[in-house]
Amino acid sequence: MEPSVAHGSRSGAALRLEHITKRFGPVAAVQEVCLTIPAGSFVTLLGPSGSGKTTTLNLIAGFLLPDAGEIFIDRHAVSRVPPHKRNIGMVFQNYALFPHMTVFENVAFPLRMRTALTGAAQRRRVEETLDLVQLTGLGERYPRQLSGGQQQRVAMARALVSDPRLLLMDEPLGALDKKLRERLQLEIKAIHRRVGTTIVYVTHDQSEALTLSDIVVVMDRGRIRQVGSPRDLYEAPENEFVADFLGGANLIAGHVRGQVGEDIVVALVSGGTILVRADGRPIALRSPVQIMVRPEDIDVLKGHCDDPEHVAFQGEVAEAVYLGDSTKLVVAVSGGTLTAKLPGRRGTEFRHGDAVTACWTRSATRILSASVTEAIG
């Protein structure tokens, strides 16, 4: 591949991973990963540490060679192309700014390496990019003279300055405090809208992934567990791992007993049956499943819940935690606990030991097929 830096052309590259596998000794850090990323999208690789997300990013960058599979950038196979010829920009975890160069020299580096821009044109391009990341006038400083947030912006500027069509970001906000992190998330999103480059962003922070991305790729132990929009993943997780990793979930074990009209009848392991609205996916009779309910979908009442459209459990309050904008209630029911999150001041009336009813509408419930290991057990 012979990439050329097309200046002014501010569009992203399409990226495709085909059956990528990478082993370190006996451990497969990435296994059979297939992923298609449309041009110009903001994609987050989300997962706990050891899930293979950073390895995937390093494979895309070219710092690692895949043991199997192929990576395509705009239909060009690149897995044998060295990093410096891939025309990628990258923001590293601790920024990796060149300590012996000024901010200006750091940002000018990709231009010097990749383009014929010199003199005034180069200076103009660097200054434009410093403006973009709100670092106007700091070009003569050295990285060590800047705050963490400013260093992060320099790293952004360096990654963006030569208009790469693909931008990789490896936990770029991990070293910053929460407030600054949230502000920079919005700035990164704004910059993405302006420059239109494809961004692959690695994080273990689920709220960051939901805030930033068009597409979230949830990874676990070297495999992709689900790909979808933030809303898809949160509202329609396909498996326990995704349900639990994104936002926390109540999971209740059971198996499918049958179907009544629009509802599926699930017999719970702890006894009893509940009705769950079918969502159109085929589910085999008697297959083991997990019922998922998000904490904010559960309502807690002091009295009874008589609405036939609701699923209700009797229990008592085991824990009431005041969170300011909401209250978290842990309700002990037969066979386990349910966690509910009540908005505003609604939850403040509950005390430890209160007899309550936890209930939710059938449509707020989702059936997840239990993972294979649990099905055997």
Added chain:
Amino acid sequence: MAPDRGITDAVPAEPPGLIAAPAPAQAARTGVLSILLLGPAVAWTFLFFLVPLAVMVWQSFQRDGLSLFHYRRLFSTPLYVSAMATTFQISLSVTAGCLLLGYPVAYLIATAGPRVRSLVLLLVVIPYWLDYIVRSYSWMVLLGRMGLVNRMLMALGVTSEPISILYSIWSVDVGMIQILLPLMVLTLYGAMHGIDQRLVQAAAIHGAGPWQAFRRVFFPLSLPGVYGACLLTFVVSMGFYITPALLGGRKETMISQLIYTLASDMLDWPLASAVSALLLVVSLLIVLVYNRLFSIDRLWGGATS
């Protein structure tokens, strides 16, 4: 001064009470610990290094009372001044040779995988197990008129007569470089090891090929280590004595050899002391000037914030 003291007296230095109480005790304990830890080494250095050094310097100024007589002798004899110059010249060429040979090796160790790294490190350290006198003698065998090198050159037809390599500046350089190379490599490796490899990756992903990444990122960042390692090698080679004595000719007489001859053959201890003091002062001056020229702060990019 007086008003200052008035103010500090008015405000107690330590807030009274429970919180302040343990602090002096703890400070005293760490103080005692520091003395215990440093004490033996400091006492040893004082008794067996600083005291003899002071005696030596004192001696160099003695001739029926305080006198500069020995220094006048020193500077009026061309031999000592020229030996100082030779010492300087040999040390410079040895340092340059060690740097040229050592930098690539240190770079390999710093960037290789763990297995290659420990193997090469072992190879670098192995010569240390052999005393340097033995190593110097081995060079005499190799470089002599009928030594391995000459016989090989003649067998290859490069020369018909044995050429004289031994007892020249070349043999001294070869011997000293071989002895000092591990020092250079290990010091350089120590500095290169601290360079974050992700900086090199950052250069690569932003368009720098391997050579450019080395030239613009790795090499500049390794310079403080280069300066440090060169200074160390230079100062150590200034004091070399056995190797130039065995491998060098009359012209390659280094200052330490003269000191030895003066002290043990001619028993002229005051003059030996004066020459030693000169070597010490010159070495210190070099370190000072060098530090000024290559201050680490400046290299790492203005710590003037």
